[in-house]
Amino acid sequence: MLLETTREENPLRKGMERERSPEPCVMVIFGASGDLTSRKLLPAIYNLAREHYLPSGFSLVGFARTSMSNEQFRQQMFEAVQEFSRTQPVSQPVWESFSQGIFYHAADYNDPAAYEKLVEFLIQLDRERGTMGNRVFYLATPPGVYSTIIQQLGISGLAKPASNDSWVRIIIEKPFGRDLESAHALNQLASQVFTEDQIYRIDHYLGKETVQNILVFRFANGIFEPIWNRRYIDHVQITVSETIGMEGRGSYYDESGAIRDMVQNHMMQLLSLICMEPPIAMGANAVRDEKVKVLHAVRPIQPDEVLDFTVRGQYGPGVIGGKQVPGYRQEKGIKPNSTTETYVAIKFFVDNWRWAGVPFYLRSGKRLPKRVSEVAIQFKQAPLLLFKNSRMAGLDPNVLALRIQPDEGISLKFGAKIPGQTIQILPVNMDFRYGSSFGVEPPDAYERLLLDCMLGEATLFTRSDEVEVAWDFVTRILKGWQQHPPEDFPNYPAGSWGPERASQFIETDGRTWRRP
Numbered sequence: 001m002l003l004e005t006t007r008e009e010n011p012l013r014k015g016m017e018r019e020r021s022p023e024p025c026v027m028v029i030f031g032a033s034g035d036l037t038s039r040k041l042l043p044a045i046y047n048l049a050r051e052h053y054l055p056s057g058f059s060l061v062g063f064a065r066t067s068m069s070n071e072q073f074r075q076q077m078f079e080a081v082q083e084f085s086r087t088q089p090v091s092q093p094v095w096e097s098f099s100q101g102i103f104y105h106a107a108d109y110n111d112p113a114a115y116e117k118l119v120e121f122l123i124q125l126d127r128e129r130g131t132m133g134n135r136v137f138y139l140a141t142p143p144g145v146y147s148t149i150i151q152q153l154g155i156s157g158l159a160k161p162a163s164n165d166s167w168v169r170i171i172i173e174k175p176f177g178r179d180l181e182s183a184h185a186l187n188q189l190a191s192q193v194f195t196e197d198q199i200y201r202i203d204h205y206l207g208k209e210t211v212q213n214i215l216v217f218r219f220a221n222g223i224f225e226p227i228w229n230r231r232y233i234d235h236v237q238i239t240v241s242e243t244i245g246m247e248g249r250g251s252y253y254d255e256s257g258a259i260r261d262m263v264q265n266h267m268m269q270l271l272s273l274i275c276m277e278p279p280i281a282m283g284a285n286a287v288r289d290e291k292v293k294v295l296h297a298v299r300p301i302q303p304d305e306v307l308d309f310t311v312r313g314q315y316g317p318g319v320i321g322g323k324q325v326p327g328y329r330q331e332k333g334i335k336p337n338s339t340t341e342t343y344v345a346i347k348f349f350v351d352n353w354r355w356a357g358v359p360f361y362l363r364s365g366k367r368l369p370k371r372v373s374e375v376a377i378q379f380k381q382a383p384l385l386l387f388k389n390s391r392m393a394g395l396d397p398n399v400l401a402l403r404i405q406p407d408e409g410i411s412l413k414f415g416a417k418i419p420g421q422t423i424q425i426l427p428v429n430m431d432f433r434y435g436s437s438f439g440v441e442p443p444d445a446y447e448r449l450l451l452d453c454m455l456g457e458a459t460l461f462t463r464s465d466e467v468e469v470a471w472d473f474v475t476r477i478l479k480g481w482q483q484h485p486p487e488d489f490p491n492y493p494a495g496s497w498g499p500e501r502a503s504q505f506i507e508t509d510g511r512t513w514r515r516p
């Protein structure tokens, strides 16, 4: 084990995090009858309540069209927590106290009268539960409804704080637009109604402990930063692979595809954290300024270059975990002749002083053999003249792998001498594992992010310029793909590591994809 932390040293166990206590507030979730609310939001808020992070009087108002009473909504949310909470069983005392603050407002998203009623109800909650005029609005509807809700929040006056002492914030779910133009339009609309510091664009990857640890790993340790540049690094691979197929989300995915679903948001975020310069503080703007600089330094892939710098794939039928699974075009909600990509690999460069000349290889796909998210930094090969007569069982270059999920941790691969009378070298790993080193279960990403929003801490949310630069990069690729429709889809069987061309793509550069 590379790193061991004793129970006494562990700050989480000392309860230092309890200092994070937000002011009383109400959270209004639009689309509260939906999947995200049940699967992620309610379990996260319940766990915050259970761990005493929620402010006194915290209240939750579900807003959606489905007709339900407060009691029915509470029951639905209780079942959601029972099914999806990371902590089980559900604590009855916590639930009873927490559920008294849960309410439901059945209405149309475009009905001005519904918002007037909401205003009255929120004022009533301020009086009865002491929520002090502080509000978080959460957009958890399909993205097509976001602009209607934002406009109505503006018209009804709900977007403006009621007094100098109160605050109003809005959390906007992904996808934030489907290309540069639509993302820009949504930013424009949001900025007419809210100020930038009221807007929290959520990317749940940034709530993951392992993603936040990238900054700690790089900037709280003295030994990595000096070698974190083009002089020592050969290339970087970022992989986000999934074993699942559509899981009932086919109609959403068919409009999106791998590049919109994964690359524009999660993977560009990982890239910017890996590549950024040290910020001057951990504050929201200092960190985001540095992230945006990285995205600006990414060399754009022009539409006529897409075939050289990207590979698209779509899975056909195959076998995953010993089970036969259908191809993408046979999944529910997918057009039988769909040309949506379920796999993407991209090569690009970050043209700044730190990274010039270092290729970055990104890949993401569905129905791949393993679920894994990782960033692998491969260092340059050492000169091996000294060992030219030794047996080197495939002495690979050093690789530092940051495992985001699952089996969260960090490993460093290096060559070691096999015990014996001769010099024989074998690659071995130094390994840090979150689970065994800290012995505590990390909070879910949504717990961290919801709490941060209530605290007014925006570092882990994306800023308008960040979203647009990332979309600019992706939109050029999408335009190029439109000009070159795929001719060979489906081009990889479910359960394989993607299309054959993806291997050739990296092998032409004398490198290979890692097998995580």
Ligand SMILES: NC(=O)c1ccc[n+]([C@@H]2O[C@H](COP(=O)([O-])OP(=O)(O)OC[C@H]3O[C@@H](n4cnc5c(N)ncnc54)[C@H](OP(=O)(O)O)[C@@H]3O)[C@@H](O)[C@H]2O)c1
Pocket: 030, 031, 032, 033, 034, 035, 036, 037, 039, 040, 064, 065, 066, 109, 139, 140, 141, 142, 143, 144, 145, 173, 174, 175
């Ligand atoms: N589910 C996830 O795990 C997940 C993960 C990341 C991001 N997201 C994002 O979070 C948002 C919500 O996701 P979700 O899975 O909860 O969506 P959902 O279940 O499809 O929709 C949420 C609610 O919105 C309302 N709604 C659905 N279609 C609508 C339409 N065409 N017009 C108006 N209202 C409609 C429905 O409530 P009423 O009919 O009662 O009004 C529905 O219960 C989406 O933008 C999604 O991309 C979801």
